[in-house]
Structures are given as structure tokens and as C-alpha cells.
Amino acid sequence: MKRGKKPSEAWIYDQVFGAILEQRLRPETKLTEHELCDVFGVSRTIIRKVLLRLSLDRVVELRPNRGAIIAAPEPNEVREIFDARRLLEDGIVAEAAKKCSQMDADMLKSMSRREHKCIDEQDMSGAIRLSGDFHLKLAEIAGNRPLHELLRQLVAQTSLAIALYVPTGQGMCDDDDHDRLIDAIEGGNADLSRTIMREHLSVCERRLMLETPETKSDLRTVFADVVAAQ
Amino acid sequence: MKRGKKPSEAWIYDQVFGAILEQRLRPETKLTEHELCDVFGVSRTIIRKVLLRLSLDRVVELRPNRGAIIAAPEPNEVREIFDARRLLEDGIVAEAAKKCSQMDADMLKSMSRREHKCIDEQDMSGAIRLSGDFHLKLAEIAGNRPLHELLRQLVAQTSLAIALYVPTGQGMCDDDDHDRLIDAIEGGNADLSRTIMREHLSVCERRLMLETPETKSDLRTVFADVVAAQ
């Protein structure tokens, strides 16, 4: 924690969100207000604001009178998030392709380089973060603030889903979709950009182990064949 | 206000939002926490939560150390909101056309009737609300919860924009776009639905006036009748 000065609400938000990305905080984990107060050295007033923001980003679930837990989106919900992103980013990337300046393109390339570096160093939470920032930068280039804010929410939820459904250490974005996207955008090719974006999001979605059932296992089902053989 | 029992956070949110829609609260009006506490008979804790939620919906602006005021989106921002809605609702209405059941269609028709009734009775805030609900119902039919939540935010911002940029009493939706939309959706015609929706949103946008009326309101006067009922 920061020395001397008290940590800000935004900083605490980042710390908690980061811990979720790094899977140090697992889904369903209870976030007790008093514990967070102790950890960060602030009052419940601040912690409650952080928890409210996280809950509005659907990263934690706020249950009335029963406190906050780390959210655990069902595979079904994750698919809806990706559907929503395909719709939004289809329009965003097309607009970005029209408006992208040389400075914008340079920034995108720099972000992509940093992302590759994280992947090389096995820093998966860093890679998830930078990947999200890359997509948000496109929304910024597209120049529609409401869309940028909406995508920010979807990216936060996607980041949680990746942290949940991709085993630690396993590669998520070891391809170079982002680089191909930059080329298409830099060339002002809106249609190609859209195709790559759509395909990119679908590839990401398929990499998630969404077939894994979230619900608890039924013992009878699990041992059905063993018992039958008896 | 509710008798005896203290008003809930959600109810206060609705009251304030409703007052904005009905233009009893004008843009730039300062929302002093203590005054709202007096008006609604709750502590600042509750009022601050309401203000935070309203600010996240961009209906009020929360300025650090300087309190909350009713938001006044610039014409430029309003255009971005409509751009964003065209993108989202293009996809939403196409999906709704595919999935719309008879029960859904009946509900849409019922909502449209109620909307026409409000317009006939010059109840403009009611009409704005019902129009928003109609669009949100389409998102519900489309069956994508994240998209529904994102559209809810955009609808709230649009409602504020309409309340701001359309003079009181003047018609906003005196056409029957919604009814034509229902026909296309009921017939499962996705492409036609998209065309109507796109055109509908553009017509709404063009109806808005680009002059900014900025008279502040007095909180006690605005909520006088609500409090008297207690």
C-alpha cells in the first residue's frame, strides 16, 4: 500500500480488480467490508463505494444484507457478453478505421508490443489488462464517448470471464490478431477491420472452457459407471 | 412520499429522475445533499448513493468537492448517444424480430397503446418513459442481458436529452413508428425492422432542438406535493 497517504477509492478499485484478474481472489469469495478496511486502512465508507462500483461493473455481486462476493458469470452469460461485444465493436472498429491518425496507429502498435512482452513473460493478468486497453483505445479513436463507456463495462466483464475460464498460465492471446487489426485500420479498410474483429472475438470466446459446468457435480452421475460395473 | 416507512433508495432515484423528465428540475440545478435529506427524510448516506447511481447513468454530474448538478449534455454528446443507440438497437431489433413470441408482441402492442394515451393526454414525461420502456422491452425480447443493461443507460440519457431539448407540451413521438416496428417484428422481418428502427431514431434525433434553456430550480418547491403527502 502507498506510504503515508491514504489510498484513493480508484486505487483500491484497481487493487481488488487486479487481484481478481490474477486469480488471487477466486469467484464466490466473500469480500467482508471490515476485512477490506483493515487491509487498505480506510473506513467502510470508502470500501462500500468501491464495492458498489465493482458491482455495477458486474465484477462483484452485491447481495442485500449479505455482503459482496466475487462474481462468477455462467457460461451462458459469458456468451451474451461476447455477442454484445461483437455488435458494439463491429461498429467501433469500422469507425476507428475511418478516423485513425498516424499517432493513434503508433499508440496501438506500442500497446500491442507491450502485450506481446507480457505474454512472453507469462504475465497473464498484465496481458488481459493490456488486451482490454487495446480494445478500449479503438473505441477512443472511434470518438464516441458513450460507446467507449459501454465497452469499458463489457471489457471488465470479459476480463473476469477470461480469468475464470482460462486455466492459469495457459495462453489466451498467443496469436497476432491485434497486429493484423492494426494493419487493416491503418490502411483505412473498414470492412476488413470488421471481419478481423468479429473473427478475433469469436476465437477468444472459443478459447474459454465454457463447456465446463459451473454447477456442483452430482455424485451418482460421476460414479454411475463404477457402480454399474459392481 | 410513502407514509410512515422511510422511502427506499430506488424510490428516491425514481422521484429525482422523474422530476428531471418532467422538467421540474432544470439542467445545471444544484442538488444539495442536505436539502434532499430534508425533502425525503433520510440521511446523507442514502442521498449520496442515489446521486452516485444517477451520476453513473450520466443524468447528474458529480463534481469532486463541489456537489451534484443536473447534467446538461451538449448537442454534440446527444448526437453520440443516438449514434450509439443506432448501433446497439440495429442488432437488438434484428434479434427481437427472430425471437418475438405472440405474448411478446401483445405486450409491445399494449405498451404502444399506453404511450399513445399519454400523448393524447399531453402527459409528456409519461410518454418519454413509456417510449424508453418500449425500446427496453425489445432488448428483453432479444434476450441479451448485457445489451439490455447498456441500452438502459443510453435510454436514460436519451430521456434527459428529450426533456432538455424538446419544449414542454410539444409532441416528440406523434407518429406511429412503434406500431410499424411491431408489425415488422411480429412478421419476423429482421431487415425491415432494422430499417424502421434506424429511421425512427434518426427522426427522433432531428426533432430535438439545439438551444439550451438553463433555468435553475428550487428543490423544496419541486418536491413540495410529494412531501406534503407524508
Next chain:
DNA sequence: GTTTTTCATATTGTATACAATTATAAAAAA
């Protein structure tokens, strides 16, 4: 042995007290 009840503890929800900051207005200087 299992379930239900009861009670103590822990946790969240709300109100309020105090601190930090900003707005207002009167007094002083230009």
C-alpha cells in the same frame, strides 16, 4: 442420531459527528 430452537456473534444498513474543502461576503487595498 437428527432436527429444531435459541442465543451470542458477526456483518451489513443507516445516521451522525467531525474534518477538509469550497463558496460567500465583508473589509482593505488599489
Next chain:
DNA sequence: TTTTTTATAATTGTATACAATATGAAAAAC
């Protein structure tokens, strides 16, 4: 008069106290 300064009041930001609710463990009932 106009501007600057300064003190006072008003308002927001944060911490904490108290109330309402939920949790969990021991005792009672079945």
C-alpha cells in the same frame, strides 16, 4: 469603483456509532 484579502458560513468527504439483519454454534426437542 474595482480588485484583493480575509474571515465566516455552507457544503462535501470521511470516519464512526448505533440499529437491523444474518450467521453459526450450542442446547433442546423429536
